[in-house]
Amino acid sequence: MSEWISEQKSIKNKSDEKHEEECAIIVKGILQGLYYTHDEYELIHRDIKPDNILFKHKGDLNSIKICDFGLASAVGIGFFDQNDDNAGTLIYQAPEQIQSTSYGKKIDIWATGMITYEIITKGGHPVLGIDFYNDLKMSLDDYRNKMMNISNNESIVKSCEHISPLAIKLLENMLNVSPNHRYIAHRALKHPWITRDETANIPLNMFEEIQMNMKAYEKLKIAQKIAFAMSMINETMIKKHPERFR
DSSP states (O other): OHHHHHHHHTOOSOOHHHHHHHHHHHHHHHHHHHHIIIIISOEEOOOOSGGGEEESSTTOTTOEEEOOOTTOEEOOSSSSOOBOSOOSOGGGOOHHHHTTOOBOTHHHHHHHHHHHHHHHTTSOBTTTBTTTTTSOSSOHHHHHHHHHSOOTTOOOOOOOTTSOHHHHHHHHHHSOSSGGGSOOHHHHTTSHHHHTOTTSOOOOOHHHHHHHHHHHHHHHHHHHHHHHHHHHHHHHHHHHOGGGGO
């Protein structure tokens, strides 16, 4: 994958739209691999990065394979189930991974978000800079400190002239600092930037869906209370004025 990113820098006659279309094929392949890894094998890869993403057939964007499961860890049992050791490559690690707090499958989604940003921008990083391999905006120690102290409501995704608004929407859900607001692989695969169906709705993350269901439940309870109150009023009216209802 790193070689593919380098090759893109030298291509001058490809439109941003065509480039994003190719990037979407690659990201879809990574997410499909993660969906299989997370849901079929109940594993967290823990070191998703360009060097661990390969093309099975050179030049075939549809032949993406995830490799090097040397740091992979089994998903635990229960809600507070996950790992808390600091494994992986710093610049692709999720905040909870860097902070050595409890983490799960969504650290792989964060890392995939970082790769998504990197391949769209042909070598950029949302925090370290648009060409961080050659021109770091900050030291890695400063980066670690920033991510150690980042708050859940802080966004690292900034608009960029070479990134479409739809891609930004996907990145916001993959690179959300709060794991509760971050996509799982299955939801990310349904995003219109991935499916290339710009008329489709943007999938909610799990937290948004829970909130929506709670609001619907509250509305249902209110409607039930109103219906009950109306039935009681009608019953009272019938008792007081039975002649009106004959």
